[in-house]
Amino acid sequence: MKNINIFKGPDNASRIIMGCMRMPALSEKEAATMIETAVNLGINFIDHATCYGDGEAETRFGAAIKQTNIKREDLIIQSKCGLRFDKQIFDWRKNTIIESVDGILSRLDMEYLDVLLLHRPDLLFEPEQVAEAFDELEKSGKVKYFGVSNTMPMQIELLKKYVKQPLKINQLQLSLEQSQLIDQNLYMNNKTTDMSIMRDGGALDYCRLNDITIQAWSPLQHGMFKGTFIDNPDFPELNKVLGELAEQYNVTKAAIAIAWILRHPAKMQVIAGTMNPVHLTEMAEACKIELTHEEWYKLYLVSGKFLP
Numbered sequence: 001m002k003n004i005n006i007f008k009g010p011d012n013a014s015r016i017i018m019g020c021m022r023m024p025a026l027s028e029k030e031a032a033t034m035i036e037t038a039v040n041l042g043i044n045f046i047d048h049a050t051c052y053g054d055g056e057a058e059t060r061f062g063a064a065i066k067q068t069n070i071k072r073e074d075l076i077i078q079s080k081c082g083l084r085f086d087k088q089i090f091d092w093r094k095n096t097i098i099e100s101v102d103g104i105l106s107r108l109d110m111e112y113l114d115v116l117l118l119h120r121p122d123l124l125f126e127p128e129q130v131a132e133a134f135d136e137l138e139k140s141g142k143v144k145y146f147g148v149s150n151t152m153p154m155q156i157e158l159l160k161k162y163v164k165q166p167l168k169i170n171q172l173q174l175s176l177e178q179s180q181l182i183d184q185n186l187y188m189n190n191k192t193t194d195m196s197i198m199r200d201g202g203a204l205d206y207c208r209l210n211d212i213t214i215q216a217w218s219p220l221q222h223g224m225f226k227g228t229f230i231d232n233p234d235f236p237e238l239n240k241v242l243g244e245l246a247e248q249y250n251v252t253k254a255a256i257a258i259a260w261i262l263r264h265p266a267k268m269q270v271i272a273g274t275m276n277p278v279h280l281t282e283m284a285e286a287c288k289i290e291l292t293h294e295e296w297y298k299l300y301l302v303s304g305k306f307l308p
C-alpha cells in the first residue's frame with residue numbers, strides 16, 4: 001500500500017480509502033470480511049457519511065468491526081455530515097454539526113472520529129457557526145481533524161476566516177470519465193468545448209497550494225452513479241487501452257483506472273466503493289505500479305478528450 005502524510009507525523013494514511021456508502025447492502029459478517037480484507041491490504045482509512053443508508057453504513061461498520069481483531073486506534077475513521085436527505089436540506093448549523101457527530105459516534109459505538117468532513121455546502125452556511133461547532137468538537141475530543149467535501153476554494157477561504165483548525169481534506173468527484181476537476185486546466189479559454197468551463201473555482205490547484213488532500217470519490221463510475229465504465233460496452237476505446245495496460249502490468253483494468261488517479265502529482269487519495277473483497281484486492285494492486293507520463297495521457301485521451 002502507498003501511504004501519505006495528511007496529519008502530523010509520518011506517512012500513515014493509506015492512499016486507498018475504503019468507502020462505506022454501499023456497506024448497508026452487506027450482512028454484519030460480510031462487512032467484517034470486507035474490513036479485514038481492507039486492513040490486510042494495508043488500507044487503514046475508512047470513509048463514512050451520516051446519509052449512507054440513513055446511518056445504516058455506520059451502524060453496520062460499528063457492529064462488524066467487533067467481529068474482527070482490528071484495533072480502533074489502528075484505523076483512521078472519517079465521516080461526513082451536513083447533508084440532510086430526510087429534511088431535503090443541507091445544514092451546516094452549529095447544533096446540527098454537533099448532534100450529527102453524536103449520532104455518528106453512537107452508531108459506530110466509538111469514542112472519537114479521526115476526521116469530520118462537511119459533506120456538501122449548505123447555501124445558508126454561517127462560518128461563525130461552523131467555527132463554534134468545530135471548537136466544541138475538538139475540545140471535547142470527539143473529533144481530531146476537520147475538512148470539507150465538494151467545496152469551492154472561495155467557500156473554504158470564507159470558512160478559514162473563522163475556523164481555526166486546518167481544513168485538511170476536500171473530497172471531490174474524479175474518475176477517468178468524470179475528470180472535470182482536471183479538464184478545465186487543459187481547455188482554458190477554449191470556446192469550442194464545454195470542458196473549458198471552470199466548474200469548481202480551480203479546486204485542484206487551490207488544494208495543492210494549501211496542502212489540502214483531495215480524496216477522489218467514485219473513481220470507477222461514469223456520470224453520477226451511472227455504473228462503472230470498466231468492461232462497459234459504451235466505452236470501447238477506454239476499455240481497450242485499460243486492457244492493454246492491465247496486461248502489460250499484470251493487474252486488472254480497475255487497478256489501472258485507480259493508478260491513473262494515484263499518478264497525478266497532487267498525491268490524491270482514492271475512495272474505493274467496492275463491497276467485493278476480490279475487487280478491493282485487485283484495486284489495491286494499483287499501488288504497486290507507476291504509470292508513465294505517456295500512459296497517463298493515453299488513458300486521458302481515450303476517455304473522450306482531445307489535445308486542444
Ligand SMILES: NC(=O)c1ccc[n+]([C@@H]2O[C@H](COP(=O)([O-])OP(=O)(O)OC[C@H]3O[C@@H](n4cnc5c(N)ncnc54)[C@H](OP(=O)(O)O)[C@@H]3O)[C@@H](O)[C@H]2O)c1
Pocket residue numbers: 018019020021022047048119149150171172216217218219220221225227228230254271272273274275276279280283
Ligand atoms: N463526498 C461525496 O459527495 C461522495 C459521493 C459519492 C461517494 N463518496 C464516497 O466514495 C466512495 C466510492 O464511491 P462509489 O462506490 O461510487 O465508487 P466506485 O469505486 O467508483 O464504484 C463502486 C461500484 O463499482 C462496482 N464495480 C464494478 N466493477 C468493479 C470492479 N472491477 N472493481 C471494483 N468495483 C467495481 C462496485 O461493485 P462491487 O461492490 O460488486 O465490486 C460498486 O458497485 C463511497 O463509498 C463514498 O465513501 C463520496
